[in-house]
Amino acid sequence: MDAAFCTAWLEEAAGAVAEGRERLTALDSAIGDGDHGANLDRGFSEVRQALAAGGAGQPLTVAGVTLIRKVGGASGPLYGSALRAMGKALAEEFTVADFAAAFQAGVDEVARLGKAEEGDKTMLDALGPAARALALAVGEGAGAREAFERAARAAREGAAATVPMVARKGRASYLGERSAGHEDPGAASSAMILDALAAVGARW
Amino acid sequence: MDAAFCTAWLEEAAGAVAEGRERLTALDSAIGDGDHGANLDRGFSEVRQALAAGGAGQPLTVAGVTLIRKVGGASGPLYGSALRAMGKALAEEFTVADFAAAFQAGVDEVARLGKAEEGDKTMLDALGPAARALALAVGEGAGAREAFERAARAAREGAAATVPMVARKGRASYLGERSAGHEDPGAASSAMILDALAAVGARW
Amino acid sequence: MKKLINSPGGVVGDALRGMAAAHPSLLVRDQVVYRASGPVAGKVGLVSGGGSGHEPLHAGFVGYGMLDAACPGEIFTSPVPDQIIAATQAVDGGAGVLHIVKNYTGDTLNFELAADLTEGAEVATVLVDDDVAVQDSLYTAGRRGTGATLFVEKMAGAAAEQGTPLTEVARVAAEADRRSRSFGIALTSCTTPAAGKPTFDLPDDQVELGVGIHGEPGRRRVPHTGARELAEVAMDAVHGDLPLYGDLLVMVNGMGGTPLIELYVVFAEVEAYVRAKGARVTRSLVGNYVTSLDMQGFSVTVCHLDDELTRLWDAPVETPGLRWGR
Amino acid sequence: MKKLINSPGGVVGDALRGMAAAHPSLLVRDQVVYRASGPVAGKVGLVSGGGSGHEPLHAGFVGYGMLDAACPGEIFTSPVPDQIIAATQAVDGGAGVLHIVKNYTGDTLNFELAADLTEGAEVATVLVDDDVAVQDSLYTAGRRGTGATLFVEKMAGAAAEQGTPLTEVARVAAEADRRSRSFGIALTSCTTPAAGKPTFDLPDDQVELGVGIHGEPGRRRVPHTGARELAEVAMDAVHGDLPLYGDLLVMVNGMGGTPLIELYVVFAEVEAYVRAKGARVTRSLVGNYVTSLDMQGFSVTVCHLDDELTRLWDAPVETPGLRWGR
Ligand SMILES: Nc1ncnc2c1ncn2[C@@H]1O[C@H](COP(=O)(O)OP(=O)(O)O)[C@@H](O)[C@H]1O
Ligand SMILES: Nc1ncnc2c1ncn2[C@@H]1O[C@H](COP(=O)(O)OP(=O)(O)O)[C@@H](O)[C@H]1O
Ligand SMILES: [Mg+2]
Ligand SMILES: [Mg+2]
Ligand SMILES: [Mg+2]
Ligand SMILES: [Mg+2]
Missing domain, CATH: 3.30.1180.20 (Dihydroxyacetone kinase; domain 2)
Incomplete structure (x- = not known):
């Protein structure tokens, strides 16, 4: 795999986020401030433009820097730093195993910056399981297609598992017990982005 | 007739205004600022208290001064000045004819202060016809009961006739053509006050 | 309806208690808001008023360089003559008092009654009528007074603060309205x-x-x-x-x-x-x-604006609602 | 929904155009609001920012005695590091810059990234966290920053205006928040x-x-x-x-x-x-x-309040949203 794969993933993710925008807004309205859909959609549109402008550098790094620079909010620097860390961890050509390791590096960056851990009802609850599923699949010798699919499934399940949680990080934490009963918007967007990965993996 | 009659009329009017408060508010909301019911109710409650306090002077004069001093808005000084002028025009004992003349003096005071004439869609459109009906009845030798009834009918008809009018005075005038199609709140309250007069006349 | 009030009838009184508590520079007495520092000898006094519900107008504009007293009526209901008479007499510093009145039947009637009944103080009146949504004609109540009231209060207030006599303050006020x-x-x-x-x-x-x-x-x-x-x-x-x-x-x-x-x-x-x-x-x-x-x-x-009005607008003002220059 | 806007995406930019037009004392460049008079040599620079929708906070508090620059993000979305970096570099008068940050994940992340990436200027940060509705604990995001932000900006701004060095201005800011x-x-x-x-x-x-x-x-x-x-x-x-x-x-x-x-x-x-x-x-x-x-x-x-904070609160301030003493 190479830069083209990363670009395809980012394009697919941009489409998924645009399509899922209203849902993310609704989730963030329930337990946050209602801007997660707009934030990510704005960010990924900028990513598309940045990629189309054809600048130098790993697409994931370009995307990461773009999200950091253009989105704001919590999700901008978190997703941005994750993608940038991933991009930096990847050589020009890479294997699924390399990708899985880079992905883990990205997830670690989210945890570090956000001072969060799994169970806090954040994007980490989708990203963490996805990273582990990816590593496990690679360890079991799965190809890209299967590995990405298993990661996406883990992210979806992880996002769903945030519903009963009481938030301890991010805006939702301000609601205390009332945050329970709603899916975390960041976890939901993570699942969308992993679904995009699986979709691109399936046709690669 | 004497002061006791005037007191009885004012008491009856206070009751009528309290009962009609919501209707006056609704009428004033449509083409004014929605406070006519509250204004008159507050004013006549004060009148009741002033009369109960049993101060000296003609009850109508007391009521007039009270309305001037306590109501504010357009209707406070207009009704207040009218009642004060009436009270001043009446001797301790008076006939229906005296009353009719005093009533006309009150109505003239409204026209003078308000710089209004009939057809401007104001309380004058109820008060003017009532004054004329009263004078006519007296001229035809009618007793108090009949005279007050005819005045009340004229006031009701006058109020109803304000519906199609385009206002030229008061807040309703700001609506221009849009003021047509609604009864003037001041004309409606005038009709209530004249109905109270007829009710008291009937049992006097 | 959800409002931060205790009762519909008590709003104005409660809000005035709050104003008095928040602004030591104000004094509230019998539903009239005064400068706590009292009348200024030799200065034309400025009194305005009208229904409540337009805050910070008028009470928020009581203070140095603007009003000497404001008479708040009930919500959207002009004040009563007693308030206006009390305010006029209290703020007279010997140079007379200007009534700044928004052109509404209720406001003009109550201010006229008050001016007639005020003893002692010389009173001049300016009518504010700036709202072009309303036709100005002999056969209507004329244009309403709205936003320009603030301009008139500020500019006339600055003139009065500078020791200008009543007729001149009234002229400035009318000029601000006219423009x-x-x-x-x-x-x-x-x-x-x-x-x-x-x-x-x-x-x-x-x-x-x-x-x-x-x-x-x-x-x-x-x-x-x-x-x-x-x-x-x-x-x-x-x-x-x-x-x-x-x-x-x-x-x-x-x-x-x-x-x-x-x-x-x-x-x-x-x-x-x-x-x-x-x-x-x-x-x-x-x-x-x-x-x-x-x-x-x-x-x-x-x-x-002309030079005079610009200068009066720029002059220092110190009220809860408008403040600069001190 | 009825709003006085031209388009949902354009609100912040349009409002900033309006601010710039209304306040000659402000300069708007690349979605950052500065004092038009530029950085003050030898004075600690104050930069704040956060999502828009809280007006007059923060941009309305740029001016003498308060902020040197404000970084407005999109509605309810923290600003991006680029804005903060540009603001920090522009307002540095050689005495360093204080970042006043409301405690939200987004705000802290973006300000931290900006502080890390700012070259040249010494940066200190104060976190505002005054909202008692939120539990303050190691296991939560901590209390939110809300109304006290205004106090911190005013008091730290007054200290900075008086030539106080960065560590002291930061101490005052933290003290205002703590209290x-x-x-x-x-x-x-x-x-x-x-x-x-x-x-x-x-x-x-x-x-x-x-x-x-x-x-x-x-x-x-x-x-x-x-x-x-x-x-x-x-x-x-x-x-x-x-x-x-x-x-x-x-x-x-x-x-x-x-x-x-x-x-x-x-x-x-x-x-x-x-x-x-x-x-x-x-x-x-x-x-x-x-x-x-x-x-x-x-x-x-x-x-x-203590004597110091009272004095800093009373000190002159001249911003669109808060003004007294000049
Ligand atoms: N400290 C944190 N660590 C990890 N993720 C976080 C943290 N705080 C917030 N998030 C994620 O960010 C999402 C909210 O993103 P967004 O709505 O775009 O930003 P904001 O909360 O600033 O409005 C949350 O749903 C959560 O998944
Ligand atoms: N210039 C006027 N002449 C006669 N009556 C008037 C005049 N202006 C207003 N009115 C009467 O007063 C009524 C409104 O009274 P009210 O609502 O209590 O006062 P406001 O208009 O100040 O809110 C109108 O319906 C009208 O009948
Ligand atoms: Mg959000
Ligand atoms: Mg009314
Ligand atoms: Mg009214
Ligand atoms: Mg947000």
Whole structure:
């Protein structure tokens, strides 16, 4: 795999986020401030433009820097730093195993910056399981297609598992017990982005 | 007739205004600022208290001064000045004819202060016809009961006739053509006050 | 209706208690708001007033360089003569008192009665009538007084503070009014505490053009397109009545429920409109100053400045609602 | 939804155009608001910022005695590092720059990234976290920054204006925060331009207790009884966290859609509460200062004054949103 794969993933993710925008807004309205859909959609549109402008550098790094620079909010620097860390961890050509390791590096960056851990009802609850599923699949010798699919499934399940949680990080934490009963918007967007990965993996 | 009659009329009017408060508010909301019911109710409650306090002077004069001093808005000084002028025009004992003349003096005071004439869609459109009906009845030798009834009918008809009018005075005038199609709140309250007069006349 | 009040009838009294507690520079007595420092000897006293529900107008403009006393009536109901008489007598510093009265039947009647009954103080009156949504004619009640009231109070207040005599202060006040025009647009109706429901119903895609400041409906309804279009409607009305040229003081005023960010959006459009006409905004004010309870919407008030009015506008003022220069 | 805007995506840019047009003392460049007069040599620079929708916070507090620059993000979205870096570099007068950051994940992340990436200027940061509706614990994001931000900006701004060095200005800012507590109550949800409908639904007889300033729901709902009861709930929460005593600076702040008359009603109750506890309101502020778009409701912020903070509060300030002493 190479830069083209990363670009395809980012394009697919941009489409998924645009399509899922209203849902993310609704989730963030329930337990946050209602801007997660707009934030990510704005960010990924900028990513598309940045990629189309054809600048130098790993697409994931370009995307990461773009999200950091253009989105704001919590999700901008978190997703941005994750993608940038991933991009930096990847050589020009890479294997699924390399990708899985880079992905883990990205997830670690989210945890570090956000001072969060799994169970806090954040994007980490989708990203963490996805990273582990990816590593496990690679360890079991799965190809890209299967590995990405298993990661996406883990992210979806992880996002769903945030519903009963009481938030301890991010805006939702301000609601205390009332945050329970709603899916975390960041976890939901993570699942969308992993679904995009699986979709691109399936046709690669 | 004497002061006791005037007191009885004012008491009856206070009751009528309290009962009609919501209707006056609704009428004033449509083409004014929605406070006519509250204004008159507050004013006549004060009148009741002033009369109960049993101060000296003609009850109508007391009521007039009270309305001037306590109501504010357009209707406070207009009704207040009218009642004060009436009270001043009446001797301790008076006939229906005296009353009719005093009533006309009150109505003239409204026209003078308000710089209004009939057809401007104001309380004058109820008060003017009532004054004329009263004078006519007296001229035809009618007793108090009949005279007050005819005045009340004229006031009701006058109020109803304000519906199609385009206002030229008061807040309703700001609506221009849009003021047509609604009864003037001041004309409606005038009709209530004249109905109270007829009710008291009937049992006097 | 949800309001931060204790009871519909108690709003004005409760709010005045709050004002007195918040502003040691104010003194509230018998529903009249005074400068706590008392009348200024030799200075013309300025008294204004009107229904409540327009805050900070009028009580928020009591203080150095503006009013000496404000007489707040009940919500949207002009004050009673007793308040005005008491205020007039209390603020007279020997140089007479100017009544600043918005042109409404109720306000003019009550202020006239008060002026007639006031003993001791010489009284002059200025009528504010700036709202171009209302036709000015002998056969109507004339134009309403709205946003320009703030300009008149500020400019006349500055003149009075400088020791100008009553006739001159009255002339300045009338001049400020003569050079000012306003137009207001509502996105929603306000809700008076007494009524408990909106004064008028406005569909979610319509706005009401030419509203006053008492929740009364306007002249007509049009679909809501956007800030630029509404600013244009308002400015066309103002410009149509008194063409824009030269140096202007422009206020984009919120009706009470409109957040500041939206008022700045409107101001950007208004300023562009003025520039396109070849005139200039040299002074401005953006915020909620002459309000209608919780109504959403805005009004624009434009005053054609000359050197004198500019100087009076720039003079120091120290009130809860307007403050600069000290 | 009816708003005075041209397009949901353009609100912030349009409003900043309006601000720049209305206030010649401000300069807007690349979505950063600066003092037009430029950096002050030898003075510590003050930079704040955060999502838009809280006007006049922050951009309305740029000027003498307060901020040197404000970085407005999109509506309720923290600004991006580029804005903060540019602002920090531009306002550095050689004495370093203080970042005043409200405690939200997004704000802290973006300001941290910016501080890391800023070259040239020495940067110190103060986190504002005054909202007692949120539990402060190692296992949460900590208390939110709300109304006290204004106090911190004013007091640190005054210190900076007096030539105080960076570490001292940072100490004053932290001290102002440490001594302040807030609690907010919503009568209605706000509506963001992007969503176009209220963030949460609130029945007509309920209020939301413990709301922040981003339209996020609060901790719980209770029936709306009246201003006195709500003031008591808010003050109980504040007093329960940091008992009231001595001299207090108290702000009764509107959420953007609440008219001033209601805020004064609330202030009367708050002041009575403070007195009943044996403490004193010696300084106060009543108005819409730290808002949530068009939300109706209020917050109370209390700061325990000492001589130093009182002096800094009283010092002259000249910004669009707060002005006295010049
Ligand atoms: N400290 C944190 N660590 C990890 N993720 C976080 C943290 N805080 C917030 N998030 C994620 O960010 C999402 C919210 O993103 P967004 O709505 O765009 O930003 P904001 O909260 O600033 O409005 C949350 O749903 C959560 O998944
Ligand atoms: N100039 C006037 N002459 C006669 N009556 C008037 C005049 N202006 C107003 N009114 C009467 O007063 C009524 C309104 O009274 P009210 O609502 O109490 O006062 P306001 O208009 O000040 O709110 C109108 O319906 C009208 O009948
Ligand atoms: Mg959000
Ligand atoms: Mg009325
Ligand atoms: Mg009225
Ligand atoms: Mg946000």
